[in-house]
Amino acid sequence: MTSSVIVTGGIPRPTRRERAARVRRRRRIAFGGLVLALALVVGLATSPAAEMLTWTVSRITQQMPGPGAAPVTSPAVAQSEHDAPEAPALPTSPSEPASPSEPAPPVEADPVTEIPSVDVPVVEAPAPEATVDEPADVIVEEPALTTREVQERLRDAGFLIGATDGTAGQQTVAAVMAFQRVNGLAVDGVVGPATTAALLAGTAEPVLAGGPADRIEVDLDRQLLHLVEAGTRTVTLQVSSGSGETYTNASGQVRARTPVGEFVVERRVHGVREAALGTLYDPLYFHRGFAIHGSGSVPAYPASHGCVRVSMADAAWLIQRVPDGMPVHLHGGKHVFTPSR
Template structure:
């Protein structure tokens, strides 16, 4: 073996310059690779935001793709400026599947963006939802002073004073005892009827005012002593020697049929006389009669527990039992009785 064929490991150290050349050459090669990679990245970074990256094909899980423009497919891009119904900001338009499958630029001119991992876009913070505006609430009306004055509480009626006044005016035959019984109510109804008031038997402010300035009853002509019954106004006037003694509230025939339609509740009209009487109770076919004074056949002036402010009898003339007792004690047989007016009436032939 010659000296030129001896290996470097012969024990002689090689010159320093010959051992560093391989390291320097490796560094240059590595630097060239890095520069080439950096240039590619710079080119790609300058164009990725403008050109959409080619997305890898998505496996079809729901069958063939719906053709573009199908009316049943949802729109891919929301119209510009539509913020939605709830006021939230609409997210940016997304790229449709059709755009993702569009052909990319020539790779000879520009390397495909898919060769390098695309940097994800920085997530934008979701916009804060708009605060719901409170719906206007109608203000409750403030309670002010009431403009309507409450009705004054009526003062209690001095019934004894009212009864005395009714006796003085010739409507009440009983005592002024402060008891609001049937006789007192009937006397109030008679007074209200004569004075053109509402007939209810109640002493109210209007009736009290009328008691201070009453209207005198109107009488027809006739004998100086008589019982005059006004069937239109449902009143009976007792006249003695040309002077009215008392005016009573009465109820006459109502015109209804009874006895299976063979008779009608009508009151006779004309001039009659008291023919007979029965003291106490008379239990008749049509009811009980108290102290009846008969003036024509079975027709009588008698007491009853029901004397309303309208015609209600079978043809007789009803008064209160208390008034009937006074009449039977103060009206003699043969006293003339005149009945006139009314609706449910008849004129008997003698």
């Protein structure tokens, strides 16, 4: 039987099986080198595991044929686990030779750079919030009042007439505005924190100009009407007087102004009065066509053609309360005139 080794030019040519075995050995060498490098990086170069890896790589390197050496043929059938040669004892010290016949070259390891350990953060349950005392200058607002409670306080303070039904209608809004004006608050008809605090603390008493024991006093500067009976203020109402704007009537171009001075209630019209300049509700006339009357619009500023507007509910109450001949005193204001009679 002829040999399977082919000789070309005096140098034996390795067979396919020998070439495959050589490739496998190279792969094992590469793998062993990689494992050794990893062991050195993590600081295991002096441990028994690193020594074993070094010995294994050196043995594999020794078994690899050098240039010109005869190829080593692999058996056709791999040895079983029982037929495998006994593994040599591990070296007890890095200084001992890896092989009795040929010492392994010393492996010079690079200085080991310690890799900083990464601590995994431990997420703890949040601790309960500590109670912090509020600074002394923090003001805790009082709880809001209900509409009925607001009405009751306005009625007791002399700014609201009629039933306290818990409904914030035009009359209640007008009463809030009058209360705000007397107490030096922003006049918007809204019961906010400042208005609530004033209602809870009590109201300031309006300043009156004085006059007969029974009278209607209209403060045009502050847009307020005070009903005084037997020398005591009965109620203070929000009003809106002449705007000062120009408008046209039967006499031509005129300015919206309110008369000032001493007058009396001359006449009245119960219910609705349709006039050339608009609709009047329950008007109490005090000078010619000028009257105290109800209106659907009673803003916090002068807006009428010259009459004194009040809410429709207030006008309905006044016309039942005030007799003819009741003195009416109007004072102050910017858009006013004094009638010559």
